[in-house]
Amino acid sequence: xxxxxxxxxxxxxxxxxxxxxxxxxxxxxxxxxxxxxxxxxxxxxxxxxxxxxxxxxxxxxxxxxxxxxxxxxxxxxxxxxxxxxxxxxxxxxxxxxxxxxxxxxxxxxxxxxxxxxxxxxxxxxxxxxxxxxxxxxxxxxxxxxxxxxxxxxxxxxxxxxxxxxxxxxxxxxxxxxxxxxxxxx
Amino acid sequence: xxxxxxxxxxxxxxxxxxxxxxxxxxxxxxxxxxxxxxxxxxxxxxxxxxxxxxxxxxxxxxxxxxxxxxxxxxxxxxxxxxxxxxxxxxxxxxxxxxxxxxxxxxxxxxxxxxxxxxxxxxxxxxxxxxxxxxxxxxxxxxxxxxxxxxxxxxxxxxxxxxxxxxxxxxxxxxxxxxxxxxxxx
Numbered sequence: 400x401x402x403x404x405x406x407x408x409x410x411x412x413x414x415x416x417x418x419x420x421x422x423x424x425x426x427x428x429x430x431x432x433x434x435x436x437x438x439x440x441x442x443x444x445x446x447x448x449x450x451x452x453x454x455x456x457x458x459x460x461x462x463x464x465x466x467x468x469x470x471x472x473x474x475x476x477x478x479x480x481x482x483x484x485x486x487x488x489x490x491x492x493x494x495x496x497x498x499x500x501x502x503x504x505x506x507x508x509x510x511x512x513x514x515x516x517x518x519x520x521x522x523x524x525x526x527x528x529x530x531x532x533x534x535x536x537x538x539x540x541x542x543x544x545x546x547x548x549x550x551x552x553x554x555x556x557x558x559x560x561x562x563x564x565x566x567x568x569x570x571x572x573x574x575x576x577x578x579x580x581x582x583x584x
Numbered sequence: 585x586x587x588x589x590x591x592x593x594x595x596x597x598x599x600x601x602x603x604x605x606x607x608x609x610x611x612x613x614x615x616x617x618x619x620x621x622x623x624x625x626x627x628x629x630x631x632x633x634x635x636x637x638x639x640x641x642x643x644x645x646x647x648x649x650x651x652x653x654x655x656x657x658x659x660x661x662x663x664x665x666x667x668x669x670x671x672x673x674x675x676x677x678x679x680x681x682x683x684x685x686x687x688x689x690x691x692x693x694x695x696x697x698x699x700x701x702x703x704x705x706x707x708x709x710x711x712x713x714x715x716x717x718x719x720x721x722x723x724x725x726x727x728x729x730x731x732x733x734x735x736x737x738x739x740x741x742x743x744x745x746x747x748x749x750x751x752x753x754x755x756x757x758x759x760x761x762x763x764x765x766x767x768x769x
Contacts, residue, residue, distance in 0.1 A: 463698040513648040570755035
Protein backbone atom coordinates (compact mmCIF):
# COMPACT_ATOMS: atom_id res chain seq x y z
CA UNK A 400 0.00 0.00 0.00
CA UNK A 401 3.02 2.25 -0.43
CA UNK A 402 1.32 4.06 -3.29
CA UNK A 403 -1.06 5.62 -0.73
CA UNK A 404 1.57 7.00 1.68
CA UNK A 405 2.40 10.69 1.89
CA UNK A 406 5.93 11.93 2.52
CA UNK A 407 6.31 14.52 5.30
CA UNK A 408 8.36 17.50 4.04
CA UNK A 409 7.87 20.08 6.79
CA UNK A 410 5.90 20.63 9.99
CA UNK A 411 5.01 23.96 11.58
CA UNK A 412 3.52 24.35 15.05
CA UNK A 413 0.78 27.00 15.02
CA UNK A 414 -0.84 26.65 18.47
CA UNK A 415 -0.02 25.04 21.83
CA UNK A 416 -3.01 24.73 24.13
CA UNK A 417 -3.96 22.94 27.34
CA UNK A 418 -5.70 20.05 25.56
CA UNK A 419 -4.56 20.19 21.95
CA UNK A 420 -1.64 21.38 19.88
CA UNK A 421 -2.12 22.32 16.24
CA UNK A 422 0.46 21.94 13.49
CA UNK A 423 0.40 22.32 9.73
CA UNK A 424 2.32 19.62 7.86
CA UNK A 425 3.59 20.02 4.32
CA UNK A 426 3.46 16.67 2.52
CA UNK A 427 4.20 15.18 -0.88
CA UNK A 428 1.20 13.17 -2.13
CA UNK A 429 1.64 9.90 -4.04
CA UNK A 430 1.49 11.71 -7.41
CA UNK A 431 4.39 13.98 -6.40
CA UNK A 432 2.40 17.14 -5.68
CA UNK A 433 2.90 19.20 -2.52
CA UNK A 434 -0.01 20.10 -0.23
CA UNK A 435 -0.69 20.84 3.44
CA UNK A 436 -2.43 18.85 6.19
CA UNK A 437 -3.78 20.48 9.36
CA UNK A 438 -3.09 18.18 12.31
CA UNK A 439 -4.54 18.47 15.82
CA UNK A 440 -2.02 16.77 18.11
CA UNK A 441 -3.70 15.00 21.02
CA UNK A 442 -1.93 12.69 23.45
CA UNK A 443 -4.66 10.06 23.34
CA UNK A 444 -7.54 9.12 25.59
CA UNK A 445 -9.53 6.27 27.07
CA UNK A 446 -13.24 5.52 27.31
CA UNK A 447 -14.91 2.93 29.47
CA UNK A 448 -18.20 1.00 29.10
CA UNK A 449 -19.06 0.42 32.80
CA UNK A 450 -21.42 -2.54 33.20
CA UNK A 451 -23.35 -2.67 36.51
CA UNK A 452 -24.50 -6.09 35.28
CA UNK A 453 -24.65 -7.65 31.80
CA UNK A 454 -27.82 -5.65 31.00
CA UNK A 455 -27.12 -2.21 32.51
CA UNK A 456 -24.56 0.44 31.54
CA UNK A 457 -23.46 3.50 33.56
CA UNK A 458 -23.48 6.72 31.50
CA UNK A 459 -22.81 10.39 32.13
CA UNK A 460 -24.38 13.67 31.03
CA UNK A 461 -21.87 16.44 30.40
CA UNK A 462 -21.98 19.90 28.79
CA UNK A 463 -19.66 20.08 25.79
CA UNK A 464 -18.74 23.60 24.70
CA UNK A 465 -17.75 22.54 21.12
CA UNK A 466 -21.20 20.96 20.64
CA UNK A 467 -22.94 23.74 22.58
CA UNK A 468 -25.10 21.22 24.45
CA UNK A 469 -25.28 18.49 27.06
CA UNK A 470 -24.29 15.09 25.63
CA UNK A 471 -24.77 11.55 26.92
CA UNK A 472 -21.43 9.73 26.93
CA UNK A 473 -19.57 6.80 28.40
CA UNK A 474 -16.93 7.97 30.91
CA UNK A 475 -13.71 9.05 29.20
CA UNK A 476 -10.61 11.12 29.68
CA UNK A 477 -7.21 12.07 28.40
CA UNK A 478 -4.00 10.19 29.14
CA UNK A 479 -1.79 11.93 31.69
CA UNK A 480 1.89 12.20 30.70
CA UNK A 481 3.53 8.82 31.33
CA UNK A 482 0.25 7.09 32.15
CA UNK A 483 -0.68 3.81 30.44
CA UNK A 484 -4.15 3.45 28.88
CA UNK A 485 -5.00 0.74 31.46
CA UNK A 486 -4.08 3.02 34.38
CA UNK A 487 -5.96 5.92 32.82
CA UNK A 488 -9.11 3.82 32.34
CA UNK A 489 -9.15 2.78 36.02
CA UNK A 490 -8.54 6.37 37.17
CA UNK A 491 -11.14 7.99 34.90
CA UNK A 492 -13.82 5.43 35.78
CA UNK A 493 -13.46 6.24 39.48
CA UNK A 494 -13.18 10.01 38.95
CA UNK A 495 -16.23 10.30 36.72
CA UNK A 496 -18.61 7.62 38.02
CA UNK A 497 -17.41 6.75 41.53
CA UNK A 498 -17.04 3.06 40.63
CA UNK A 499 -13.86 0.99 40.78
CA UNK A 500 -13.70 -1.94 38.36
CA UNK A 501 -13.03 -5.49 39.55
CA UNK A 502 -12.43 -6.51 35.92
CA UNK A 503 -11.29 -4.29 33.06
CA UNK A 504 -11.17 -5.70 29.51
CA UNK A 505 -9.73 -3.81 26.52
CA UNK A 506 -12.30 -3.79 23.69
CA UNK A 507 -10.59 -1.90 20.85
CA UNK A 508 -8.56 1.15 19.82
CA UNK A 509 -9.86 3.75 17.43
CA UNK A 510 -8.93 7.06 15.83
CA UNK A 511 -11.77 9.51 16.38
CA UNK A 512 -11.22 11.99 13.55
CA UNK A 513 -8.14 10.83 11.61
CA UNK A 514 -8.70 13.39 8.85
CA UNK A 515 -7.33 16.11 11.16
CA UNK A 516 -6.67 14.69 14.66
CA UNK A 517 -4.00 12.31 15.94
CA UNK A 518 -6.20 11.27 18.89
CA UNK A 519 -6.22 7.52 19.44
CA UNK A 520 -8.91 6.31 21.86
CA UNK A 521 -8.51 3.10 23.92
CA UNK A 522 -11.89 1.60 24.86
CA UNK A 523 -12.52 -0.80 27.76
CA UNK A 524 -15.40 -2.72 29.30
CA UNK A 525 -15.49 -2.49 33.11
CA UNK A 526 -17.24 -5.15 35.22
CA UNK A 527 -17.61 -6.12 38.90
CA UNK A 528 -18.11 -2.45 39.82
CA UNK A 529 -17.66 -1.37 43.44
CA UNK A 530 -18.83 2.10 44.59
CA UNK A 531 -15.89 4.08 46.01
CA UNK A 532 -17.06 7.71 45.54
CA UNK A 533 -16.12 9.97 42.65
CA UNK A 534 -13.62 12.85 42.48
CA UNK A 535 -14.06 15.13 39.49
CA UNK A 536 -11.44 17.46 38.08
CA UNK A 537 -11.92 21.07 39.17
CA UNK A 538 -13.55 22.18 35.88
CA UNK A 539 -15.65 19.04 35.29
CA UNK A 540 -19.40 18.89 35.95
CA UNK A 541 -21.44 15.82 35.11
CA UNK A 542 -24.39 13.64 36.08
CA UNK A 543 -24.16 9.86 36.39
CA UNK A 544 -27.12 7.63 35.43
CA UNK A 545 -27.83 4.11 34.19
CA UNK A 546 -29.43 2.81 30.97
CA UNK A 547 -30.60 -0.71 30.10
CA UNK A 548 -28.19 -1.86 27.36
CA UNK A 549 -31.12 -3.13 25.28
CA UNK A 550 -32.36 0.48 24.95
CA UNK A 551 -29.08 1.72 23.45
CA UNK A 552 -29.92 1.09 19.75
CA UNK A 553 -33.15 3.08 20.06
CA UNK A 554 -31.36 5.87 21.95
CA UNK A 555 -28.82 6.01 19.09
CA UNK A 556 -31.45 6.00 16.34
CA UNK A 557 -33.56 8.73 17.96
CA UNK A 558 -30.51 10.92 18.63
CA UNK A 559 -30.48 10.82 22.45
CA UNK A 560 -27.02 9.24 22.26
CA UNK A 561 -24.96 11.09 19.63
CA UNK A 562 -21.31 10.75 20.67
CA UNK A 563 -19.15 8.49 18.50
CA UNK A 564 -17.08 6.79 21.25
CA UNK A 565 -20.31 6.03 23.12
CA UNK A 566 -21.92 4.51 20.01
CA UNK A 567 -18.82 2.40 19.36
CA UNK A 568 -18.56 1.15 22.95
CA UNK A 569 -22.25 0.36 23.43
CA UNK A 570 -22.66 -1.30 20.02
CA UNK A 571 -19.56 -3.46 20.44
CA UNK A 572 -20.66 -4.67 23.88
CA UNK A 573 -24.13 -5.44 22.43
CA UNK A 574 -22.57 -7.26 19.48
CA UNK A 575 -20.45 -9.43 21.79
CA UNK A 576 -23.41 -10.15 24.07
CA UNK A 577 -25.42 -11.26 21.02
CA UNK A 578 -22.60 -13.49 19.82
CA UNK A 579 -22.22 -15.05 23.27
CA UNK A 580 -25.96 -15.68 23.42
CA UNK A 581 -25.94 -17.41 20.01
CA UNK A 582 -22.97 -19.56 21.04
CA UNK A 583 -24.69 -20.53 24.30
CA UNK A 584 -27.85 -21.78 22.58
CA UNK B 585 -29.86 19.93 33.30
CA UNK B 586 -29.11 23.66 33.56
CA UNK B 587 -26.65 23.03 36.36
CA UNK B 588 -24.31 21.45 33.76
CA UNK B 589 -24.32 24.29 31.21
CA UNK B 590 -21.35 26.64 30.78
CA UNK B 591 -21.81 30.32 29.97
CA UNK B 592 -19.76 31.64 27.04
CA UNK B 593 -17.93 34.82 28.07
CA UNK B 594 -15.50 35.37 25.21
CA UNK B 595 -14.24 33.68 22.05
CA UNK B 596 -10.91 34.25 20.32
CA UNK B 597 -10.01 32.88 16.88
CA UNK B 598 -6.43 31.58 16.87
CA UNK B 599 -6.17 29.78 13.49
CA UNK B 600 -8.08 29.66 10.20
CA UNK B 601 -7.13 26.72 8.01
CA UNK B 602 -8.43 24.91 4.95
CA UNK B 603 -10.21 22.18 6.92
CA UNK B 604 -10.45 23.45 10.48
CA UNK B 605 -10.60 26.71 12.39
CA UNK B 606 -9.42 26.88 15.98
CA UNK B 607 -10.81 29.18 18.66
CA UNK B 608 -10.31 29.49 22.40
CA UNK B 609 -13.51 30.15 24.35
CA UNK B 610 -13.59 31.63 27.81
CA UNK B 611 -16.48 30.16 29.79
CA UNK B 612 -18.03 30.35 33.25
CA UNK B 613 -18.49 26.85 34.69
CA UNK B 614 -21.57 25.91 36.78
CA UNK B 615 -19.75 26.76 40.04
CA UNK B 616 -19.03 30.31 38.81
CA UNK B 617 -15.34 29.84 37.99
CA UNK B 618 -13.80 31.03 34.71
CA UNK B 619 -11.80 28.68 32.48
CA UNK B 620 -10.96 28.19 28.79
CA UNK B 621 -12.07 25.62 26.20
CA UNK B 622 -10.11 24.95 23.01
CA UNK B 623 -12.59 24.40 20.16
CA UNK B 624 -11.80 23.05 16.69
CA UNK B 625 -14.50 24.45 14.40
CA UNK B 626 -15.46 22.02 11.66
CA UNK B 627 -18.39 22.49 9.28
CA UNK B 628 -19.56 18.89 9.61
CA UNK B 629 -19.20 15.77 7.52
CA UNK B 630 -20.94 12.67 6.26
CA UNK B 631 -20.00 9.00 6.19
CA UNK B 632 -21.67 6.24 4.22
CA UNK B 633 -21.96 2.46 4.81
CA UNK B 634 -22.21 1.25 1.18
CA UNK B 635 -23.86 -2.19 1.00
CA UNK B 636 -23.24 -4.14 -2.21
CA UNK B 637 -25.76 -6.60 -0.79
CA UNK B 638 -27.00 -7.25 2.76
CA UNK B 639 -23.79 -9.18 3.58
CA UNK B 640 -21.06 -7.12 1.86
CA UNK B 641 -19.75 -3.62 2.60
CA UNK B 642 -17.54 -1.40 0.39
CA UNK B 643 -14.58 0.08 2.28
CA UNK B 644 -11.58 2.26 1.44
CA UNK B 645 -7.93 2.33 2.41
CA UNK B 646 -6.50 5.83 2.82
CA UNK B 647 -3.30 7.32 4.25
CA UNK B 648 -4.06 9.64 7.15
CA UNK B 649 -1.28 12.06 8.03
CA UNK B 650 -2.54 12.68 11.63
CA UNK B 651 -2.44 8.91 12.29
CA UNK B 652 0.77 8.46 10.27
CA UNK B 653 -0.61 5.32 8.62
CA UNK B 654 -3.09 3.84 6.16
CA UNK B 655 -6.52 3.32 7.72
CA UNK B 656 -9.54 1.27 6.64
CA UNK B 657 -12.63 3.47 6.62
CA UNK B 658 -16.12 3.80 5.25
CA UNK B 659 -16.29 6.55 2.60
CA UNK B 660 -16.70 10.01 4.13
CA UNK B 661 -16.21 13.66 3.43
CA UNK B 662 -16.79 17.20 4.57
CA UNK B 663 -19.92 19.23 3.82
CA UNK B 664 -19.38 21.84 1.10
CA UNK B 665 -20.72 25.32 1.97
CA UNK B 666 -24.50 25.30 1.45
CA UNK B 667 -24.63 21.54 0.83
CA UNK B 668 -27.13 19.37 2.75
CA UNK B 669 -25.89 16.17 4.43
CA UNK B 670 -28.04 14.10 2.01
CA UNK B 671 -26.48 15.77 -1.04
CA UNK B 672 -23.01 15.42 0.43
CA UNK B 673 -23.49 11.70 1.11
CA UNK B 674 -24.54 11.01 -2.50
CA UNK B 675 -21.61 13.06 -3.85
CA UNK B 676 -18.93 11.55 -1.57
CA UNK B 677 -20.10 7.99 -2.23
CA UNK B 678 -19.66 8.48 -5.99
CA UNK B 679 -16.36 10.40 -5.67
CA UNK B 680 -14.71 7.89 -3.35
CA UNK B 681 -16.12 4.53 -4.44
CA UNK B 682 -17.54 5.03 -7.95
CA UNK B 683 -20.97 3.80 -6.84
CA UNK B 684 -24.24 5.75 -7.01
CA UNK B 685 -26.87 4.74 -4.44
CA UNK B 686 -30.39 3.74 -5.46
CA UNK B 687 -31.44 4.04 -1.82
CA UNK B 688 -29.85 6.16 0.89
CA UNK B 689 -31.07 5.86 4.50
CA UNK B 690 -29.91 8.11 7.35
CA UNK B 691 -28.68 5.97 10.26
CA UNK B 692 -27.61 8.48 12.93
CA UNK B 693 -25.73 11.68 13.73
CA UNK B 694 -22.76 11.76 16.02
CA UNK B 695 -20.15 14.13 17.43
CA UNK B 696 -16.71 12.61 16.85
CA UNK B 697 -14.62 14.36 19.51
CA UNK B 698 -16.96 16.71 21.41
CA UNK B 699 -14.31 17.46 24.05
CA UNK B 700 -12.55 19.76 21.55
CA UNK B 701 -14.22 19.56 18.11
CA UNK B 702 -17.59 20.85 16.87
CA UNK B 703 -17.65 18.26 14.05
CA UNK B 704 -21.04 16.59 13.70
CA UNK B 705 -21.02 13.51 11.45
CA UNK B 706 -24.13 12.35 9.54
CA UNK B 707 -24.04 8.63 8.79
CA UNK B 708 -26.01 6.86 6.04
CA UNK B 709 -26.53 3.35 4.71
CA UNK B 710 -26.42 3.17 0.89
CA UNK B 711 -28.09 0.33 -1.02
CA UNK B 712 -28.93 -0.62 -4.64
CA UNK B 713 -25.45 0.50 -5.71
CA UNK B 714 -24.79 1.19 -9.41
CA UNK B 715 -21.19 1.59 -10.68
CA UNK B 716 -20.75 5.01 -12.31
CA UNK B 717 -16.96 5.58 -12.02
CA UNK B 718 -15.24 7.55 -9.26
CA UNK B 719 -13.75 11.05 -9.32
CA UNK B 720 -11.41 11.81 -6.43
CA UNK B 721 -10.43 15.25 -5.24
CA UNK B 722 -7.01 16.36 -6.48
CA UNK B 723 -5.20 15.52 -3.22
CA UNK B 724 -7.07 12.30 -2.39
CA UNK B 725 -5.59 8.83 -2.92
CA UNK B 726 -7.41 5.70 -1.87
CA UNK B 727 -8.11 2.04 -2.63
CA UNK B 728 -11.62 0.58 -2.74
CA UNK B 729 -12.29 -2.99 -1.59
CA UNK B 730 -15.11 -5.10 -0.13
CA UNK B 731 -15.48 -6.93 3.20
CA UNK B 732 -18.11 -9.47 4.31
CA UNK B 733 -20.10 -7.66 7.03
CA UNK B 734 -19.89 -10.74 9.27
CA UNK B 735 -16.09 -10.27 9.43
CA UNK B 736 -16.37 -6.69 10.76
CA UNK B 737 -16.45 -7.53 14.52
CA UNK B 738 -13.26 -9.58 14.20
CA UNK B 739 -11.60 -6.86 12.11
CA UNK B 740 -12.49 -4.37 14.87
CA UNK B 741 -11.26 -6.59 17.69
CA UNK B 742 -7.94 -7.39 16.00
CA UNK B 743 -7.32 -3.72 15.13
CA UNK B 744 -7.55 -3.93 11.32
CA UNK B 745 -10.47 -1.50 11.48
CA UNK B 746 -9.63 1.30 13.93
CA UNK B 747 -11.56 4.36 12.81
CA UNK B 748 -14.47 5.44 15.02
CA UNK B 749 -16.97 6.41 12.30
CA UNK B 750 -16.31 3.08 10.58
CA UNK B 751 -16.88 1.12 13.81
CA UNK B 752 -20.11 3.04 14.47
CA UNK B 753 -21.45 2.53 10.95
CA UNK B 754 -20.57 -1.15 10.64
CA UNK B 755 -21.77 -2.07 14.14
CA UNK B 756 -25.09 -0.24 13.74
CA UNK B 757 -25.79 -1.94 10.40
CA UNK B 758 -24.93 -5.30 11.99
CA UNK B 759 -27.16 -4.54 15.00
CA UNK B 760 -30.12 -3.71 12.73
CA UNK B 761 -29.53 -6.81 10.59
CA UNK B 762 -29.55 -8.91 13.77
CA UNK B 763 -32.75 -7.30 14.99
CA UNK B 764 -34.45 -7.83 11.62
CA UNK B 765 -33.38 -11.49 11.65
CA UNK B 766 -34.81 -12.03 15.13
CA UNK B 767 -38.10 -10.35 14.11
CA UNK B 768 -38.34 -12.50 10.97
CA UNK B 769 -38.02 -15.79 12.86
